[in-house]
Amino acid sequence: MSKNTEKQQLIDKILEAIQDTKGEDVQVLDLSHIENTVADTFIICSANSNTQVSAIAGNVEKKVRNELQDRPWHVEGAENSLWVLVDYVSVVVHIFQRHIREYYDIESLWGDAKVTKIES
Numbered sequence: 744m745s746k747n748t749e750k751q752q753l754i755d756k757i758l759e760a761i762q763d764t765k766g767e768d769v770q771v772l773d774l775s776h777i778e779n780t781v782a783d784t785f786i787i788c789s790a791n792s793n794t795q796v797s798a799i800a801g802n803v804e805k806k807v808r809n810e811l812q813d814r815p816w817h818v819e820g821a822e823n824s825l826w827v828l829v830d831y832v833s834v835v836v837h838i839f840q841r842h843i844r845e846y847y848d849i850e851s852l853w854g855d856a857k858v859t860k861i862e863s
Contacts, residue, residue, distance in 0.1 A: 746833075752811060753834050754784060758861055760806040761788050764799045766838065769861035772853050782835040787850065789841045793824035799838045800827040807831070 754771065761769055766788035774780040790796040800821060807813050817830040825843045829836040837849065850858070 750783065750833050753807065753813065753831060754786065756807050756811055757786055757803050757831075757834065757836055760803040761786070761799055761836075761838075762861075762863060763806070764795065764802045765863075766790060766795075766799050767841075767863065768844075769863065770850065771859040771861065772850065772856040773859070774853060774856050776857070777853070777855055782830075782833055784834045785837060785849075785853065785856070786834065787837045787839070787844070789839050789844050791841065793840065796824040796827055796838050796840055797821065800824075800829055800836075803829055803836055803838075 758769065767790065769786070769788040772785040772787065774785060775783040788799065790799055800818070804815060804818070813831065815829045816832050818827065820827040825840050826847070827838045829838070
């Protein structure tokens with residue numbers, strides 16, 4: 744299987760897991776054509792509480808582990824669940840409480856990324 748196919752499967756599983764747990768305002772940022780980025784793809788979503796942020800992050804990890812036998816390289820922010828980052832190296836998932844996402848506005852930092860909005 745090609746690297747691109749594997750990456751697309753990972754993206755699809757992550758999106759499924761986010762939608763299963765009612766993540767909102769989901770966007771996929773394709774950074775692959777931008778030089779010196781930390782990942783090829785960012786997936787960003789919002790949640791309404793720290794409980795929901797935790798649930799989304801947990802579901803992403805569980806679904807990817809169970810269906811693709813893959814584990815994140817690193818997870819950050821799970822202590823307070825305001826902003827949890829789940830890092831699969833080429834794909835990084837950012838799960839924000841809405842007000843934290845608005846404050847950091849990381850989408851605007853990657854203005855030249857190709858953005859795909861995912862309908863829920």
